[in-house]
Amino acid sequence: EAGVVQSPRYKIIEKKQPVAFWCNPISGHNTLYWYLQNLGQGPELLIRYENEEAVDDSQLPKDRFSAERLKGVDSTLKIQPAELGDSAVYLCASSITSGNEQFFGPGTRLTVL
């Protein structure tokens, strides 16, 4: 069975440009997470979905970040416009339900120039 799929794996953009990341969770997993991970640090939660509902987006910078999980399956995270400080790895994870083991994708490494 395929794990969590993310694309692209790498993205380099200039500041003020928009960027989007895509995640396809493990089939049957209701909970989907987007994390931001800076070098040498642990992941930081951006948003958590239960099916198609965003139930925890308190850490999402809503002025420039947006996310959606239409139909409660795959999800897209968007940044518009990107800033230099957004350079990081963006991880997607899924679990059967909240509280169960999270399975992570390989992440998207974003570099903003």
Place this chain on the structure above:
Amino acid sequence: KNQVEQSPQSLIILEGKNCTLQCNYTVSPFSNLRWYKQDTGRGPVSLTIMTFSENTKSNGRYTATLDADTKQSSLHITASQLSDSASYICVVSAKISSYDKVIFGPGTSLSVIP
């Protein structure tokens, strides 16, 4: 404030040696504690999960301990291999209403050298 701290920040050991990584947390109400291994360029992978009543759990050469009274956990790696080089992240879950809030530690970067 719910927080997870890990030590050391980084560690270099010779292949074949043992090592122990530490995790201290101030998370309440405690639900469970996981250790994740994150290889470079990959997402974290769960090694062990421990609940309040569990003191020790092993997964091959990895042994995790939990002291719920002092809110400390350790991950012991026996007979280290080059493939153990990775970041090890302690993750503590707090039971908030009907769901678990997950708090990640900063990780310990382990380098195993020949």
